[in-house]
Amino acid sequence: DTGVSQNPRHKITKRGQNVTFRCDPISEHNRLYWYRQTLGQGPEFLTYFQNEAQLEKSRLLSDRFSAERPKGSFSTLEIQRTEQGDSAMYLCASSLGIEFWETQYFGPGTRLLVL
């Protein structure tokens, strides 16, 4: 399967714990995006990488959130001191990185539940 992959698919944690999610984009894609989707809503943009550079962060991304893409390949999204409001589906997407309007291809998401 050469699509976008995300791990883990599900994560249950207690409030106050740290969690880390991983995203592996389609191999030739230079751009990588993170979105968050809460129940009954569409995905909301969180952040975006062009290769290893993080070029944009949404206001939704509080100081407890950090994303990295150290070698321009896979990316990690860490949430420190989780809160119940962080419960959501975290979606990763990737695109070629040639044109700005190109299609973003999404992974299956990581569903986070904070108890």
Added chain:
Amino acid sequence: AQKVTQAQTEISVVEKEDVTLDCVYETRDTTYYLFWYKQPPSGELVFLIRRNSFDEQNEISGRYSWNFQKSTSSFNFTITASQVVDSAVYFCALTPGGGSNYKLTFGKGTLLTVNP
């Protein structure tokens, strides 16, 4: 600011019925791109179509067709002869053609249930 409105929260049809999902958008950009994605229960967003603001031709792909009308800022999606496998949440999304054009703005989605 950009906005996408999908007024239909849920639609339920019987197999083989035709169904249209509505999408209305707001943007100040003259160049923009519109998308439809399908999200089955598994959670993965599946890309269906991308259109740019300069191409108002309707498009048909098998049982799927899209009607883009710039005059009414709408980009509606029709499934002909619906099947149970079409059951999913469908999202319409918008991105501008310049500036911070990597961000997709999504509507809230329409849950389509096709009953046998």
